[in-house]
Amino acid sequence: MEDMKDQVVIETENLTKVYGPQAAVDHVSFSVMSGEVFGFLGPNGAGKTTTLLMLLGLTEPTSGKVRVLGIDPARDSIKVKGVIGYMPENMGFYGDMDAVQTLRYMAELNSLPRDVADARIEEALKTVGLADEAKKKLSAYSRGMRQRLGIAELLVKDPKVAFLDEPTLGLDPDATNRMIELIESLTQEKKMTIVLCSHFLNMVEKLCKRVGIMIKGKMVAQGPMDWLAQEKLGLGSEEYTLEELYMKYFQEA
Amino acid sequence: MHGLKAIFRKELADHFSSYRFIILFSLITMVSLIIAYMVGVNIRQGLEGVAKPKFIFLMLFTAQGVVFSLVQFVAFFGPLIGLVLGFDAINRERNEGTLAKLVSQPIYRDSVINGKFLAGVVTISVMMVSIVLLITGMGLIIVGVIPGMEELWRIFLYLIVSIVYVSFWLGISILFSILFRSIATSALASIALWIFFSFVVSIGANVIANAVVPDVKESDIEARVQHIKVQRAISLISPMVLYSDGTATVIDPTRKTTSIVLVGPMEKISQERFSGPLPLSQSILVVVPYIISLIAITAICFAVSYAVFMRQEIRSV
Numbered sequence: 053m054e055d056m057k058d059q060v061v062i063e064t065e066n067l068t069k070v071y072g073p074q075a076a077v078d079h080v081s082f083s084v085m086s087g088e089v090f091g092f093l094g095p096n097g098a099g100k101t102t103t104l105l106m107l108l109g110l111t112e113p114t115s116g117k118v119r120v121l122g123i124d125p126a127r128d129s130i131k132v133k134g135v136i137g138y139m140p141e142n143m144g145f146y147g148d149m150d151a152v153q154t155l156r157y158m159a160e161l162n163s164l165p166r167d168v169a170d171a172r173i174e175e176a177l178k179t180v181g182l183a184d185e186a187k188k189k190l191s192a193y194s195r196g197m198r199q200r201l202g203i204a205e206l207l208v209k210d211p212k213v214a215f216l217d218e219p220t221l222g223l224d225p226d227a228t229n230r231m232i233e234l235i236e237s238l239t240q241e242k243k244m245t246i247v248l249c250s251h252f253l254n255m256v257e258k259l260c261k262r263v264g265i266m267i268k269g270k271m272v273a274q275g276p277m278d279w280l281a282q283e284k285l286g287l288g289s290e291e292y293t294l295e296e297l298y299m300k301y302f303q304e305a
Numbered sequence: 306m307h308g309l310k311a312i313f314r315k316e317l318a319d320h321f322s323s324y325r326f327i328i329l330f331s332l333i334t335m336v337s338l339i340i341a342y343m344v345g346v347n348i349r350q351g352l353e354g355v356a357k358p359k360f361i362f363l364m365l366f367t368a369q370g371v372v373f374s375l376v377q378f379v380a381f382f383g384p385l386i387g388l389v390l391g392f393d394a395i396n397r398e399r400n401e402g403t404l405a406k407l408v409s410q411p412i413y414r415d416s417v418i419n420g421k422f423l424a425g426v427v428t429i430s431v432m433m434v435s436i437v438l439l440i441t442g443m444g445l446i447i448v449g450v451i452p453g454m455e456e457l458w459r460i461f462l463y464l465i466v467s468i469v470y471v472s473f474w475l476g477i478s479i480l481f482s483i484l485f486r487s488i489a490t491s492a493l494a495s496i497a498l499w500i501f502f503s504f505v506v507s508i509g510a511n512v513i514a515n516a517v518v519p520d521v522k523e524s525d526i527e528a529r530v531q532h533i534k535v536q537r538a539i540s541l542i543s544p545m546v547l548y549s550d551g552t553a554t555v556i557d558p559t560r561k562t563t564s565i566v567l568v569g570p571m572e573k574i575s576q577e578r579f580s581g582p583l584p585l586s587q588s589i590l591v592v593v594p595y596i597i598s599l600i601a602i603t604a605i606c607f608a609v610s611y612a613v614f615m616r617q618e619i620r621s622v
Binding site: 111133134144148158 | 307308311312319322398401403404405407408409410411412619
């Protein structure tokens with residue numbers, strides 16, 4: 053288990069995606085280690101989602117190298133999609149299905165055997181606290197419930213890596229806290245490696261040890277937060293907030 | 306094959322539980338039953354005191370009811386079944402944000418299209434088969450004639466061609482749902498294409514034929530043939546014409562050919578006197594090119610769908 057700790061799960065080298073005249077992602081290199089929660093920060097339109105799509109094999113990179121668990125997503129996207137759970141921003145659900153049907157569909161798409169799926173679905177619904185609402189149509193779900201169902205989908209799929217794109221967007225404080233707890237349980241109990249995209253810097257600060265800051269398609273900084281703070285602000289780990297750090301980079305770029 | 310079964314099952318369940326399907330199905334059943342009833346009563350009255358002619362049972366499908374015969378009804382309104390089942394297949398998922406999640410599962414992207422198409426084809430087949438069975442049942446009761454083996458085969462063939470035909474329209478509407486992001490636009494485009502093929506092409510064919518072969522006199526047979534040839538060649542671009550021509554010889558065995566034959570008055574009399582129905586095998590021979598054309602245009606439609614969908618960016622917003 054210990055040597056798993058330092059294994060590289062995601063690795064990119066000079067990853068570039070060009071749309072028309074503009075590079076949406078410009079020579080981005082970063083790596084994510086097994087078991088960590090990597091905070092992926094940056095303003096809207098910085099290229100974070102595009103990078104995630106390339107990691108998933110949903111978009112082909114213009115140039116550069118990507119490896120997820122040693123697999124090239126552009127070559128073998130089916131295999132990569134089998135080991136990554138992706139919770140997109142503004143994730144949609146089929147409104148006329150209930151939670152169990154939704155999770156069962158997810159399990160079928162991942163070719164899980166029926167008995168394994170049923171056991172996982174029951175457990176997942178309990179974990180996210182939706183067991184009582186499991187038979188309700190999703191059109192009647194609140195935003196917080198939908199996001200929790202998204203986490204339940206991850207629990208059913210049980211991938212090695214999870215990409216969470218703005219998981220707390222538009223949630224009330226209570227729902228946000230519940231979401232943070234759930235993400236913590238993903239990494240601690242399920243040992244998932246997590247890439248977390250968010251503007252909610254308090255949460256990132258709480259969950260992540262390492263962050264990457266992406267601005268205008270370029271990765272301007274990456275590393276442990278303490279280290280970045282020391283480097284950039286000349287401050288010890290106690291005297292800064294991630295927000296200050298982020299704004300500093302943002303203003304420089 | 307990854308994911309095809311799961312998507313197929315889900316889509317099929319969606320179709321059968323949707324209001325859209327229930328409304329469509331009741332509408333079509335209603336119209337078909339009315340047509341079959343009118344035709345059946347007419348046939349029974351016509352049959353009184355007369356020896357039973359051959360293929361009387363097939364007349365249930367080909368004889369004019371109120372306005373349409375059943376075959377004409379399917380030719381004109383069958384496309385709507387296909388269009389309604391598919392016009393929002395992909396873009397609804399895109400707009401609701403479920404597509405990003407779907408394609409990030411370990412499935413091939415074409416399984417999404419295939420699963421949706423197959424579910425639609427099964428839905429269409431269920432509709433068509435139940436309508437034909439209903440009409441056959443009504444025919445038995447009203448006309449009191451039992452269909453012969455050959456008639457059953459012809460009805461079966463007709464069913465197959467009809468399912469292929471409606472599935473072509475399903476394929477078209479799925480293509481539109483990939484091309485257009487907005488559901489309203491793809492619905493409108495589907496309807497526009499339907500109107501184009503059902504009305505514009507037939508009128509347009511006549512107009513173009515008039516332009517190519519102008520001033521046709523009654524006596525000038527060669528020019529008349531030329532005129533009709535041009536008109537037919539143009540109207541054949543419409544799948545509707547392909548379908549009606551294709552099914553005509555199957556379901557209406559007294560029709561020998563789908564092309565025009567000009568005969569003199571004496572010949573016509575002798576032809577009518579000795580006209581027997583075309584054997585089933587010959588009917589099939591006439592029909593095969595039409596079926597192949599229908600399948601071919603469906604395949605083209607699919608090729609375009611795949612090509613576009615594979616390249617499309619799937620974003621959640």
